[in-house]
Amino acid sequence: MNLDFGQITPYIPFMLEGIWVTLKFVFVALIFGFILGTLLALCKIGSIKLLNWFAIVYTSIFRGTPLILQLMIFYFAIPQLTGYDISPFLSAILAFGLNSAAYISEIIRAGIQAVDKGQTEAAMALGIPYKQMMKDIILPQAFKNILPALMNEVITLTKESALVSTISVLDLMRRAQVVGSDIYRSFEPLLFVGFIYWLMVFVLSSIGKVIERRLKVSD
Amino acid sequence: MIRVENLSKSFGKNEVLTNISTQISKGEVVAIIGPSGSGKSTFLRCLNVLENPSSGKILVENHDLTDSKTPIHKMRQQIGMVFQHFHLFPHMTVLENLTYAPMKAKGVKKQAAEQSARSLLHKVGLSEKESAYPSSLSGGQKQRVAIARALAMEPELMLFDEPTSALDPEMVKEVLDVMKDLAKSGMTMIVVTHEMGFAREVADRILFLDHGVLLEEGKPNDFFTNPKTERAKDFLDKIL
Ligand SMILES: Nc1ncnc2c1ncn2[C@@H]1O[C@H](COP(=O)(O)OP(=O)(O)OP(=O)(O)O)[C@@H](O)[C@H]1O
Ligand SMILES: [Mg+2]
Numbered sequence: 001m002n003l004d005f006g007q008i009t010p011y012i013p014f015m016l017e018g019i020w021v022t023l024k025f026v027f028v029a030l031i032f033g034f035i036l037g038t039l040l041a042l043c044k045i046g047s048i049k050l051l052n053w054f055a056i057v058y059t060s061i062f063r064g065t066p067l068i069l070q071l072m073i074f075y076f077a078i079p080q081l082t083g084y085d086i087s088p089f090l091s092a093i094l095a096f097g098l099n100s101a102a103y104i105s106e107i108i109r110a111g112i113q114a115v116d117k118g119q120t121e122a123a124m125a126l127g128i129p130y131k132q133m134m135k136d137i138i139l140p141q142a143f144k145n146i147l148p149a150l151m152n153e154v155i156t157l158t159k160e161s162a163l164v165s166t167i168s169v170l171d172l173m174r175r176a177q178v179v180g181s182d183i184y185r186s187f188e189p190l191l192f193v194g195f196i197y198w199l200m201v202f203v204l205s206s207i208g209k210v211i212e213r214r215l216k217v218s219d
Numbered sequence: 220m221i222r223v224e225n226l227s228k229s230f231g232k233n234e235v236l237t238n239i240s241t242q243i244s245k246g247e248v249v250a251i252i253g254p255s256g257s258g259k260s261t262f263l264r265c266l267n268v269l270e271n272p273s274s275g276k277i278l279v280e281n282h283d284l285t286d287s288k289t290p291i292h293k294m295r296q297q298i299g300m301v302f303q304h305f306h307l308f309p310h311m312t313v314l315e316n317l318t319y320a321p322m323k324a325k326g327v328k329k330q331a332a333e334q335s336a337r338s339l340l341h342k343v344g345l346s347e348k349e350s351a352y353p354s355s356l357s358g359g360q361k362q363r364v365a366i367a368r369a370l371a372m373e374p375e376l377m378l379f380d381e382p383t384s385a386l387d388p389e390m391v392k393e394v395l396d397v398m399k400d401l402a403k404s405g406m407t408m409i410v411v412t413h414e415m416g417f418a419r420e421v422a423d424r425i426l427f428l429d430h431g432v433l434l435e436e437g438k439p440n441d442f443f444t445n446p447k448t449e450r451a452k453d454f455l456d457k458i459l
Binding site: 116118119121122123124125126127128129132136137140141 | 267269292293294295296298299300302304306307308309310319320323324368369372
């Protein structure tokens, strides 16, 4: 076994740039997924049958098929179908955003339904309209239930984002492969970005823990 | 004040309330008693439409609450409700629990809302708890805050669903005392309760529910000393 990290030194800045690509990608996909996921969750708990049905089918499709398949469909199949030449980054955002929306909608739905029904009744009995009740009474309490699971989703998304290397987005993972083929050594660059992934996840979960502790204060 | 006409309620095939009619006038205190599962909570919850009646009418000052055109939020603002398990808002302080609804639903200014909230807290003996969170209060204190929260909307009518059933015995009195004061002040009250002492002493009228039917209605003295129906006799024998 002869590891030689000296050889990757010139490539380190190139690989570190991948952090931004990965983070930017995760961030945009997450915002997209969170907004769409919240809407889907409201569709699920609402009383309009058509929307219930839509949200349930949506979730079932995106959770029931491999993410890499969804990614391939957005990158290869959509252009074939529509003639629109979609960029790798955009198709990755679409696939990951739509996919995480399905998971996030389940997290939010469960979080809302875990709020004691008595809270809704107390608010209704006081004559508070539905929207305000959701905003001021139910969602703030649901958010506390949701946060740990949401943090998990962020971490999963960060790690799974490495899949976008398969459609040649120059993220961390892809950069390690590029360097690997440049210097004919794979182990060192892979180990290097592996450490970076671990570090990012470590920082993310630490932030999550701090927020959780803050929120606990009022209990 | 409130008139109930031929109220029935079913959950699926299960008819829980059958054809109940009664009338409660301003300033009256009515106690609803009856065996477990007889429909007392359901009846109370129909009165502010937390449950939708299957048929019949509920008229509050000539507005029919079962009519979908009636502005239900506005009507509920006139009807306070106190639950067995308090249901305070856990993420708000005691003072915020009291000011939230007047400010958000009635547009009362913050300063005015806080002022009347403080005077209500004083009335229920909890002035020093205004910045506490509900989780730090005892059961009796929580229920007194819940009563104050309902009163903060300045309702015309107060509904109580077994307000002392979830409390440790030593805390029952402090809550009943607040309710007695409220009754003395002339509030119209409908109270579902197992506290027969309270019903006898404070209520102007007793409604006895059994299997969803309003079996008996009368003055506390008549009802407790001389129940008319066999079912009421049985019930009183069991609990007194
Ligand atoms: N949301 C609901 N769905 C279906 N059935 C219900 C619902 N709420 C109440 N019931 C049924 O209606 C009947 C009356 O219930 P209710 O809670 O009104 O009785 P209660 O007199 O308040 O009893 P308790 O003294 O135990 O509180 C019960 O058989 C109960 O199972
Ligand atoms: Mg009950």
